[in-house]
Amino acid sequence: MNKYLPLFVVILNIALVVPGCNQKPAGSIDSPPPAGKETSGGRLFGVSFQTMNNPFFVELNAGLLEVIEAHGDRLVTLDAQFNSLKQKNDCSDLVLQGAAGIFLNPVNWEGITGTLVHAKQKGIPVVVVDAPVKDADLVLCQVASDNVEAGRLAARALNEVRPDAKVVILHQSVNKACIDRVDGFKEEMAKFPGMTLLDTQEGKGTTEGARPVMRDLLSRFPEVNAVFPINDPSALGAISAIESAGKLDQVTVVTVDGSKEAITAIRAGKMYSTSAQFPREIGRVSAQKLYEHLEGKPVEKDVKIPVKLITKENADAFETAPEPAA
Amino acid sequence: MNTAKRLIPLIGASIALMVLFRILVPGFLNPENLVDLVQQISVNAIIAFGMTFCILIGGIDLSVGAVLAVVGTTAVYVLGYGEAETQSLFRFFLAVGAGLTVAVLFGAFNGVCAARTKMPPFIITLATMMVARGAALRFNQGRPISIPAHETLFLGLGNGRIAGVLPVPVLIMLVILIISAVLLHRTRFGQHLYGIGGNREAARFTGIAVGRAEITVYILCALFTGIAGIIATSQLYSAEPASGAGFELNAIAAAVVGGTSFTGGIGSIPGTFIGAIIIGTLDKGLNQAGVHFSYQYILKGLVILAAVYFDVRRKR
Numbered sequence: 001m002n003k004y005l006p007l008f009v010v011i012l013n014i015a016l017v018v019p020g021c022n023q024k025p026a027g028s029i030d031s032p033p034p035a036g037k038e039t040s041g042g043r044l045f046g047v048s049f050q051t052m053n054n055p056f057f058v059e060l061n062a063g064l065l066e067v068i069e070a071h072g073d074r075l076v077t078l079d080a081q082f083n084s085l086k087q088k089n090d091c092s093d094l095v096l097q098g099a100a101g102i103f104l105n106p107v108n109w110e111g112i113t114g115t116l117v118h119a120k121q122k123g124i125p126v127v128v129v130d131a132p133v134k135d136a137d138l139v140l141c142q143v144a145s146d147n148v149e150a151g152r153l154a155a156r157a158l159n160e161v162r163p164d165a166k167v168v169i170l171h172q173s174v175n176k177a178c179i180d181r182v183d184g185f186k187e188e189m190a191k192f193p194g195m196t197l198l199d200t201q202e203g204k205g206t207t208e209g210a211r212p213v214m215r216d217l218l219s220r221f222p223e224v225n226a227v228f229p230i231n232d233p234s235a236l237g238a239i240s241a242i243e244s245a246g247k248l249d250q251v252t253v254v255t256v257d258g259s260k261e262a263i264t265a266i267r268a269g270k271m272y273s274t275s276a277q278f279p280r281e282i283g284r285v286s287a288q289k290l291y292e293h294l295e296g297k298p299v300e301k302d303v304k305i306p307v308k309l310i311t312k313e314n315a316d317a318f319e320t321a322p323e324p325a326a
Numbered sequence: 327m328n329t330a331k332r333l334i335p336l337i338g339a340s341i342a343l344m345v346l347f348r349i350l351v352p353g354f355l356n357p358e359n360l361v362d363l364v365q366q367i368s369v370n371a372i373i374a375f376g377m378t379f380c381i382l383i384g385g386i387d388l389s390v391g392a393v394l395a396v397v398g399t400t401a402v403y404v405l406g407y408g409e410a411e412t413q414s415l416f417r418f419f420l421a422v423g424a425g426l427t428v429a430v431l432f433g434a435f436n437g438v439c440a441a442r443t444k445m446p447p448f449i450i451t452l453a454t455m456m457v458a459r460g461a462a463l464r465f466n467q468g469r470p471i472s473i474p475a476h477e478t479l480f481l482g483l484g485n486g487r488i489a490g491v492l493p494v495p496v497l498i499m500l501v502i503l504i505i506s507a508v509l510l511h512r513t514r515f516g517q518h519l520y521g522i523g524g525n526r527e528a529a530r531f532t533g534i535a536v537g538r539a540e541i542t543v544y545i546l547c548a549l550f551t552g553i554a555g556i557i558a559t560s561q562l563y564s565a566e567p568a569s570g571a572g573f574e575l576n577a578i579a580a581a582v583v584g585g586t587s588f589t590g591g592i593g594s595i596p597g598t599f600i601g602a603i604i605i606g607t608l609d610k611g612l613n614q615a616g617v618h619f620s621y622q623y624i625l626k627g628l629v630i631l632a633a634v635y636f637d638v639r640r641k642r
Contacts (some may be wrong), residue, residue: 008533044616052619084562085570089366093613096359097351108569110471114485126366174469 024204035309043073046094047103047289048087050131055259057105058280060129063283071291073100084111087135091115094124099141101125101290109176109201110134118321125293127286130279131177136301140293143286146304147177147256150275151184151228153309154254155192157273158226162252163194165226168217170210170234176206178230182255185228198224203234210237218245225251232257232274239270257312258318277320332585335636336600344606349613354614359434367392367606368495369561372554372578373573375506376547378598381581383522383543384590385440385447391573392458392552393432395566396554399465401425401563402473413477421480426552432458432628433548435617437541456573462567470564484560495557502550507595509519519543523590579626580605583633604629 013098045068049057061077068075084107094102095118104126106112107169116138119126119152128142136142158165169185172178182200189195198221203210205220210229219243229235242251248257248270257263258276263295265271281303293299310318347354373390380387405421432454439450465471473480486494510516518539521529530536559565584601586593608629612622 074616076616078613078621081572082568083572084566085369085558088561089609089615092362092366093610096356096362097353097614108562108564108566110472110564111470111566113563114561174467244491 001199002279010202012106025098026103038120040234042072043100044076044097045101045103046076046078046091046099046119047105047129047286048078048080048094049105050080050087050107051082052077056130056277056317058107060283063280063285065283066280066288067284067291080107080136082107083197084108087112088115088195094119095119098122099124100294101127102289103127103129103286103306104133104139105165106130106133119257125218127290128179129282130177141301141303141304142290143282143288144177145277145282146307147180148184148187149185149304150256150277150278150307152188153275153280153307154186154256154273155180155188155195155230156254157309157311158254158306159192162226163192165252166198166221166222167195167221167226167228168173168198168214168224170213170227170229170238171200172205172230172234173175173202175205181230182228184280195226198295201250203229203237206230207233207235207237209240213233214241215245218242218247218251229255231254232259232262233256235271235274236265239265243270245266253304258308258322260319262320263310263315266312269312271278273311276310277307278322280303280322283306327551331378332594333515333596335608336545336597336604337582338587340600340607343607347607347615348555349368349460351611351613354611359610360414360602361491361496363603363606363610364496364499365493366610367602368493369501369554369558370573370576370580371499371602372502372550372557373577374584374602375595376550376597377574377577377582377594378546378581378586378595378596379506379510379543380447381578381586381588382590382593383519383540384526385540386451386542386578387544387547388437388448388451388574389432389436389455390547390577391428392455392462392470392640393569394430394555394558394570394573395462395568396458397425397429397552398559398565398569399462399567400428401472401556402471402559404464404469405477406474410474411476413479415475415479415632418479422556425556426549429548429555433545433551434541436548438546439535440544441540450484463569465565467564468567468599470562472564473560481563484557486602495561495617496588498553500558502553503595508551510595515539515542519568522590525591578606581629582637585633585637587637601633 047061047064052058065075078090080090087107091102092115102124109132112133113135116126116135117139120138125140128139130144132142170184171182200219201213201217203213227238229238232255236255239253242248253271253275256275258274262271262274285303285305287300289303344355375385375508375571401424404424405417435455436451440447440548482561483494488494518534521534522536522539526536579600580602581602584597588600612625
């Protein structure tokens with residue numbers, strides 16, 4: 001018996017840890033999914049994120065939790081680690097357990113189709129958060145930032161300080177949210193005849209990806225005086241390239257996200273604006289929509305969460321109390 | 327029999343886990359949940375069978391995750407080539423065949439390098455992992471490629487159920503389980519592999535064609551990975567060039583938990599199968615018991631550690 005000791009130690013560990021972080025009883029697999037009008041607490045909800053290695057999703061999760069716990073229900077948060085197959089398995093675990101609803105942030109927008117079909121068969125509503133899925137018909141609704149508006153706000157802000165802007169865009173063209181931002185930016189830009197678009201390049205949406213691209217653009221276009229990197233990380237990369245070229249006072253940076261790092265850059269005068277997203281609000285609204293559906297109310301398919309322009313003027317207020325625009 | 331005796335504690339551990347999760351999660355042992363469990367482990371188990379062969383002869387194959395991605399992208403590329411409006415049996419077999427051929431080429435390269443040069447398999451397959459990943463990312467600028475909706479045959483490989491009950495991936499896994507088990511435990515080739523893993527030089531002196539056996543092992547491992555890749559691709563309705571990252575580690579974990587020794591010469595296919603079941607049970611059970619994902623990593627780590635500790639003690 002002695003030589004099997006380690007195995008039993010591990011099993012004992014599981015027996016101790018599992019109930020420790022799970023005081024409420026788990027949802028029963030035998031029971032059918034809760035019926036529509038039920039309002040009593042203790043129901044199980046699940047959320048699967050493409051990654052939890054991103055403050056954006058941690059905030060979004062907090063928003064979900066806020067609403068779900070207020071209803072006396074519980075939420076299981078699962079991390080797919082960018083692995084579509086793991087996400088599929090995680091979701092089928094939730095479906096077979098008869099979860100009252102599932103929130104989904106897909107790794108691969110069509111790779112998740114099988115899961116959506118499965119959930120639909122079992123009558124479990126799915127709310128898609130932040131990134132879209134291909135088969136919108138299979139889900140209850142999709143909740144995301146108003147990315148087109150985020151792009152418009154950036155272009156409008158740029159026009160205020162540089163009506164003669166010669167712009168470059170640092171794109172991340174595989175990402176639907178970023179495509180929307182650039183569409184909004186270009187749409188608004190077309191209204192300001194003084195502005196011209198010099199070039200659009202792939203900045204990969206990361207600091208490391210954007211820095212060398214911006215460096216090249218600065219040497220190719222000496223006249224460039226504005227850049228629209230599609231998110232805060234790539235904006236920080238662009239700023240680092242602009243700084244080392246000694247052109248901080250010549251080039252205006254407008255971007256989208258609203259991270260702490262961006263607020264710091266705005267205060268330091270290195271960035272002009274960021275169109276802030278509200279992940280916690282996305283979480284709250286997603287949970288509210290699911291509850292409305294469970295109460296039998298109709299829910300719109302496409303829910304856009306407003307974004308808000310942050311510049312030096314409102315940076316302090318935003319940092320202490322981030323609230324979306326009305 | 328020796329192998330059977332080794333399996334007893336493993337079977338005991340998996341039963342204990344299932345009972346534990348049955349207590350924590352009502353209905354954990356429902357038929358539907360159990361079928362789903364076996365279906366979830368099928369991709370990992372198929373790769374792990376191949377990995378067991380590699381580890382058994384003292385080798386390793388780190389390239390499986392990346393090969394899985396390049397197989398999927400190749401197959402779907404062929405499937406969608408020319409944008410046909412309807413599916414055809416010919417195209418289906420061409421796509422699957424192309425995917426498996428790519429896998430076998432990678433396996434043959436790994437095997438020849440391992441057998442004919444002095445480079446360690448860890449480094450060889452680390453390098454081919456990068457090559458395969460890069461090759462997969464060449465397709466469609468690294469974005470997922472959709473499987474056309476009319477390719478029901480291909481989609482059925484991952485999502486279909488035979489008689490509405492038995493998932494196709496499970497059937498494929500069981501077939502490969504039997505083939506691998508027979509090959510390893512009932513043929514001379516299998517005996518040779520144990521010999522090579524136990525003592526490579528001694529095996530050479532007894533007249534075993536060590537190099538040829540080694541090449542065969544790496545080809546088998548890659549072929550199984552290719553089959554797993556076709557299933558995974560079908561399950562995701564698309565080929566993802568970035569998919570499969572970390573799959574090598576899951577397969578190694580299943581083999582090791584199943585009693586395969588990293589020093590070679592010890593291990594069995596049924597053991598690896600139970601190893602995959604234990605890992606799958608942990609994944610599903612911890613999810614359904616609502617355990618925070620941070621604890622899930624810790625617990626899985628402890629299970630692997632315990633299994634290796636157990637493995638080392640046994641050999642003392």
